[in-house]
Amino acid sequence: MAFYRGQQGSVKFDDAGSSAATIASTRSWSLTVEKESLDTTALGATYRANVGGLISGSGTCELMYTASSADETNVFIEHVNTASDDGGALFELFLDTSGTKKISFDGVITSAEYSATVGEIEVITVNFVTNGTITLDI
Amino acid sequence: MAAVNLNTVRATIEARLATELALSPAIPVVFHNQPYVPTPNSSWVQCLVSFGANEYLTMGGTTGSSNSVIGVIAINIFTPLGVGPGANLTIGKRIRDLYNRVIVSGVHFDPPIGPEVVAAPAPEGFFQTQVRLTFETFEDL
Numbered sequence: 001m002a003f004y005r006g007q008q009g010s011v012k013f014d015d016a017g018s019s020a021a022t023i024a025s026t027r028s029w030s031l032t033v034e035k036e037s038l039d040t041t042a043l044g045a046t047y048r049a050n051v052g053g054l055i056s057g058s059g060t061c062e063l064m065y066t067a068s069s070a071d072e073t074n075v076f077i078e079h080v081n082t083a084s085d086d087g088g089a090l091f092e093l094f095l096d097t098s099g100t101k102k103i104s105f106d107g108v109i110t111s112a113e114y115s116a117t118v119g120e121i122e123v124i125t126v127n128f129v130t131n132g133t134i135t136l137d138i
Numbered sequence: 139m140a141a142v143n144l145n146t147v148r149a150t151i152e153a154r155l156a157t158e159l160a161l162s163p164a165i166p167v168v169f170h171n172q173p174y175v176p177t178p179n180s181s182w183v184q185c186l187v188s189f190g191a192n193e194y195l196t197m198g199g200t201t202g203s204s205n206s207v208i209g210v211i212a213i214n215i216f217t218p219l220g221v222g223p224g225a226n227l228t229i230g231k232r233i234r235d236l237y238n239r240v241i242v243s244g245v246h247f248d249p250p251i252g253p254e255v256v257a258a259p260a261p262e263g264f265f266q267t268q269v270r271l272t273f274e275t276f277e278d279l
Contacts, residue, residue, distance in 0.1 A: 009197050025204060026197045064195065064204075097199045119248070121195070121206075 010094040011061050013076045017088040017106060021072035023063060027123070029093050031059035031103055033134055057105065057130035059093070065114075065122040077124050080112040087131035095138055105134040142207050142277035148187050150243045151211060151273070155185050158236050165229060176216065178263060181225060183233070184214040195276065205277040211237070215253060216264035226267050227253060233269050248272045 011029050012020035036053030061076075068074050079089065087108045095101040113125040152169055159165045166182040168174040176182050188210050195204040213233055217226040230253035237247040253267035260266070 007194050007197050007203065008199070011197075022202065024202075025195070027195070028197075 004096055008095070008097045010097070011063075012090075012092040012094070013072055014090045015072070015075050015079055015082075017090045020090050020092045023061070023076050024068055024071075024073045025064040025066050027062045027064060029059065029061045031057055031093055033057040033130075033136075055134065057107075057134050058110075059128055061126045061128070063124055063126070065124055076109075077112060077114075077126060080109045080126070085109075091128065091130075101138050103134065103136055103138065105130045105132070107131050141279060142205075142275060144189060144207075146243075147189075147207075147209070147245055147275055150245050151187050152185060154236055154242060155183070155213070155233065158232060159183060176261065176264070179218045181215075181217045181229060183216070183229065186212045186214075188212075192277075198279070201279055203279050205279070207275050207277050208272060209274075210270060210272050213269040214256070215267045215269065216259070219263065219265050221265075223255070223265065223267070226265055230267055230269055237271055237273075244275050246274045248274075 006028065009026075009029060011023045011026045013023055014020040033055065034057065035055045037050040038053045040049045040051050041047075042049070063073070063077070065077075066073070079085075085108055088106055089109070091105055091107050093103045095103075107128045107130045109126055109128045111127045113127075114122075115124070116122045156167055159167045166174070166176075166180075168182065168184050170186055174182075174184075189207065190210060191206075191208045193206045193208070195206050197203065215226050215229050215233070217223075217229065234250045234253070238249055240247045248271055250269050250271040252269040254270075256266040256268055
């Protein structure tokens with residue numbers, strides 16, 4: 001049985017929403033896809049009933065600061081500070097190094113935490129939410 | 139980018155010490171796997187570099203990824219017996235200042251421990267202390 005380890009993953013991003021480029025020094029990523037549930041329980045029913053509602057996603061990417069500039073990694077860590085954001089940035093979250101197992105979506109970067117701790121590597125944590133369709137090619 | 143050259147890292151560490159201890163007052167320094175017969179009632183230094191943990195830093199395979207390479211340096215300082223610790227600690231300060239929080243050729247040195255007195259000197263016949271510190275370098279594949 002084939003298992004995968006975290007280092008086989010990767011993250012690609014393009015603020016223009018067309019051709020995603022690899023984000024350097026990525027340490028981890030996570031994405032939670034949620035579906036709202038709508039209560040359709042009939043009056044007098046014994047058991048609660050639900051149907052699925054809207055689907056959305058939110059996630060985090062953690063990367064190490066490398067002072068990169070003029071590339072998509074630099075755009076990625078600064079994108080939260082853009083004045084207007086139409087939610088068209090392309091995210092691709094990969095599960096394997098072959099580049100075929102991925103989750104892709106347009107999204108909005110909602111926060112970025114820049115941190116420096118004595119004796120540790122400087123880390124930036126970027127949080128994002130999805131905008132529209134989430135495609136699971138996994 | 140390429141795998142880290144461990145011998146280059148070792149040379150960076152040892153050259154720094156050798157250069158410092160060649161200055162006046164010069165003190166003999168010996169490294170791993172080198173024969174040395176110390177002169178009785180003299181001062182000398184032994185520097186031992188060892189590599190330890192290697193850890194994942196980033197995602198990626200054998201290219202476009204980074205690892206952390208950590209090691210430890212143990213520096214034994216030998217000075218004559220029966221004359222107090224002053225001469226030993228003077229050498230210890232020179233060595234401590236040489237590495238304390240310094241970054242050289244991509245090698246990051248942590249704050250040193252010591253000089254700590256070694257209760258049972260090896261070889262015998264000297265007053266021995268030890269300075270230890272860890273270092274980290276980054277491997278970009």
